[in-house]
Amino acid sequence: MKLLFLSHVQNAQQSLKSNRMRSVLTILGMAIGVASITAILALSSGASKIVSDQVEALGGNIAVVRPGAPSETPFEDIAQFPTKQYYTASTLTNYDLETIQALTGGVSGESNAPLNTPIVATTPEFATISDLGVRDGQFLDPSLSINTAVIGAQLSVNIFGTEQSIGKIVTIKGEPFTIIGILKRTNSPINYNGVNFDAAVIVNRETSGKLNQDTLQIQQINIRSTSVETLDDVIVYTNKQLLKNHFDEQDFTVLSGDQIAQPTSQLFLAIAGTTAAVAAISLIVGGIGIMNIMLVSVAERTREIGIRKALGATNGNIVWQFIIESLALSIGGGISGYLVGYLAAFAISTFLPFDPLISWQTAALALGLSITIGTLFGLYPAIRAARKDPIDALRQYD
Amino acid sequence: MAQSSHPPVIVLNDLKKRFGIGNAEHYAIDGIDITIQKGEFIAIMGPSGCGKTTLLNILGLLDSGIEGDYELDGRHVATLSSRKQAHIRSQQIGFIFQSFNLISRLTVIENVALPLTYKGSSRLSRIKQASAMLQNFHLGEREYYMPHQLSGGQTQRVAIARALVNQPSIILADEPTGNLDSRTSHIIMEELSDLHKQGNTIIMVTHNPRLTTYASRVITMLDGKIDTDTGAKPAKKKRSPKRPLGKKQKGRKKKGAKS
Numbered sequence: 001m002k003l004l005f006l007s008h009v010q011n012a013q014q015s016l017k018s019n020r021m022r023s024v025l026t027i028l029g030m031a032i033g034v035a036s037i038t039a040i041l042a043l044s045s046g047a048s049k050i051v052s053d054q055v056e057a058l059g060g061n062i063a064v065v066r067p068g069a070p071s072e073t074p075f076e077d078i079a080q081f082p083t084k085q086y087y088t089a090s091t092l093t094n095y096d097l098e099t100i101q102a103l104t105g106g107v108s109g110e111s112n113a114p115l116n117t118p119i120v121a122t123t124p125e126f127a128t129i130s131d132l133g134v135r136d137g138q139f140l141d142p143s144l145s146i147n148t149a150v151i152g153a154q155l156s157v158n159i160f161g162t163e164q165s166i167g168k169i170v171t172i173k174g175e176p177f178t179i180i181g182i183l184k185r186t187n188s189p190i191n192y193n194g195v196n197f198d199a200a201v202i203v204n205r206e207t208s209g210k211l212n213q214d215t216l217q218i219q220q221i222n223i224r225s226t227s228v229e230t231l232d233d234v235i236v237y238t239n240k241q242l243l244k245n246h247f248d249e250q251d252f253t254v255l256s257g258d259q260i261a262q263p264t265s266q267l268f269l270a271i272a273g274t275t276a277a278v279a280a281i282s283l284i285v286g287g288i289g290i291m292n293i294m295l296v297s298v299a300e301r302t303r304e305i306g307i308r309k310a311l312g313a314t315n316g317n318i319v320w321q322f323i324i325e326s327l328a329l330s331i332g333g334g335i336s337g338y339l340v341g342y343l344a345a346f347a348i349s350t351f352l353p354f355d356p357l358i359s360w361q362t363a364a365l366a367l368g369l370s371i372t373i374g375t376l377f378g379l380y381p382a383i384r385a386a387r388k389d390p391i392d393a394l395r396q397y398d
Numbered sequence: 399m400a401q402s403s404h405p406p407v408i409v410l411n412d413l414k415k416r417f418g419i420g421n422a423e424h425y426a427i428d429g430i431d432i433t434i435q436k437g438e439f440i441a442i443m444g445p446s447g448c449g450k451t452t453l454l455n456i457l458g459l460l461d462s463g464i465e466g467d468y469e470l471d472g473r474h475v476a477t478l479s480s481r482k483q484a485h486i487r488s489q490q491i492g493f494i495f496q497s498f499n500l501i502s503r504l505t506v507i508e509n510v511a512l513p514l515t516y517k518g519s520s521r522l523s524r525i526k527q528a529s530a531m532l533q534n535f536h537l538g539e540r541e542y543y544m545p546h547q548l549s550g551g552q553t554q555r556v557a558i559a560r561a562l563v564n565q566p567s568i569i570l571a572d573e574p575t576g577n578l579d580s581r582t583s584h585i586i587m588e589e590l591s592d593l594h595k596q597g598n599t600i601i602m603v604t605h606n607p608r609l610t611t612y613a614s615r616v617i618t619m620l621d622g623k624i625d626t627d628t629g630a631k632p633a634k635k636k637r638s639p640k641r642p643l644g645k646k647q648k649g650r651k652k653k654g655a656k657s
Binding site for chain 1: 489
């Protein structure tokens with residue numbers, strides 16, 4: 001059987017070579033489909049990797065508590081993407097150590113700030129936990145007046161036209177705040193806090209009550225353990241403690257490591273999945289191209305099929321011969337499409353803030369898709385070939 | 399290879415093959431009974447359209463949908479699966495076609511090695527056996543020629559080499575010398591006759607009465623039936639040429655036996 005397989009491979013090689021132009025065009029059709037899918041997946045997984053990289057860059061000892069019960073399916077997480085929760089009532093309460101609170105509202109200084117500027121109310125420890133650097137001035141400090149704020153560098157430029165805005169007054173929801181610090185640029189609009197700190201205002205947690213009708217909506221609690229080893233204990237402890245606080249009702253989720261990034265990456269993957277599904281149409285077109293060429297090939301070689309059958313080929317032998325030929329086309333297209341897809345992804349990524357991700361999953365998907373397409377679209381022509389009556393087949397072109 | 403010929407290799411019992419339906423229906427083979435022993439060299443003669451080629455195709459398990467009974471080596475062919483039939487074609491039967499039927503995109507040696515592929519030999523042993531077989535037919539230097547680069551006689555010798563490479567016990571030849579000049583025909587008939595001496599069963603369809611001299615038994619067919627059969631071995635050669643030559647002129651063209 002193995003020997004027969006080898007001879008089928010040789011045979012396919014020969015017959016594809018003898019129709020070089022035709023084979024190349026068919027492979028091209030297949031390659032375009034695989035290339036577009038590869039490029040999309042490489043870029044999107046690169047984008048979602050940003051978030052998990054951030055978590056890792058912080059030492060992997062970060063855990064996050066989010067409101068809402070743990071969800072079973074990733075798509076529920078997408079629905080709970082942090083930025084979507086501004087107006088939902090949080091199940092988290094004021095008990096906990098480091099908190100971050102996101103609000104929206106008008107922020108104005110000497111000129112108008114863009115709408116939807118994120119207002120983050122948090123505790124001073126937030127800077128340490130999330131590794132936010134302060135470029136000028138200082139971070140929030142409880143010993144100072146509570147009407148102080150730290151703003152992102154980009155927001156400073158947007159409002160005041162300069163990054164040197166320490167001491168200036170910014171009005172948040174009608175309340176004046178003195179700017180005591182400017183954040184370093186993070187250049188990561190996508191992160192696990194769900195806030196673009198380059199364009200955010202950070203205020204004390206205590207003041208946020210004033211801004212939000214005295215109700216605290218805690219969106220996320222960040223916990224950082226002293227080392228990676230102790231993180232698990234911390235999570236267990238936090239869970240236990242919160243469960244007690246919440247009267248044994250699991251209406252919160254403690255996430256760590258990759259889980260933190262999951263909603264974000266899931267969202268990216270969902271977007272990428274939709275795009276890839278559109279790209280898959282071109283893959284199907286490629287598959288139809290293969291089927292077309294295989295049907296032509298079978299018709300051309302009717303006589304050969306007759307001869308082979310007369311010489312002892314079983315129907316199975318004939319099916320395999322043509323399946324392997326169509327597989328050769330589709331896998332050839334798959335491999336070249338994979339390479340071209342990555343070239344394209346790297347070319348596109350020069351305009352984007354992230355690099356495409358090379359993962360075995362993408363390679364496996366490209367290969368798996370091409371094998372599936374090759375088998376699927378090669379099967380009908382192959383069966384047609386095998387069904388030919390040897391006598392009729394031999395009589396052709398007589 | 400010569401063995402005792404007690405059980406017949408081929409037994410045909412009221413074999414019929416019908417073509418067409420309704421008004422167009424006609425029997426290309428209309429009730430044939432033959433028993434063929436191992437080691438016979440049979441020449442089948444007859445006018446065009448009398449069903450010779452159809453008979454040969456049926457014997458070679460290429461044509462299914464027959465009525466009546468065909469027993470090959472004691473097995474009823476009708477009961478065999480198509481896979482089994484392919485296996486028999488691969489192991490037991492060597493087919494020599496009138497129109498050579500080499501695969502034009504394969505080299506000579508690949509063509510000869512083709513039956514071995516379906517027997518499951520390794521590539522190296524295929525090439526070795528095919529090469530040895532081509533040597534036998536004095537085509538050693540032509541191994542890597544393409545079929546279209548060969549003369550008619552060479553092509554037919556390649557086709558015969560291919561039919562013999564898997565050492566079949568039954569060789570079916572459909573006008574093996576049909577398109578060849580008399581000298582080449584002679585060479586090829588000598589080859590077949592050698593094979594016969596080695597104990598192979600040979601069934602040959604021919605138009606040429608002269609070739610029947612090589613055969614041990616001559617069967618003449620007419621309108622899908624057996625007209626004359628020289629039986630085991632009596633030398634009835636004089637009679638058989640006459641009939642087909644006489645009938646040839648009015649030989650009816652029938653769908654069943656294009657050759």
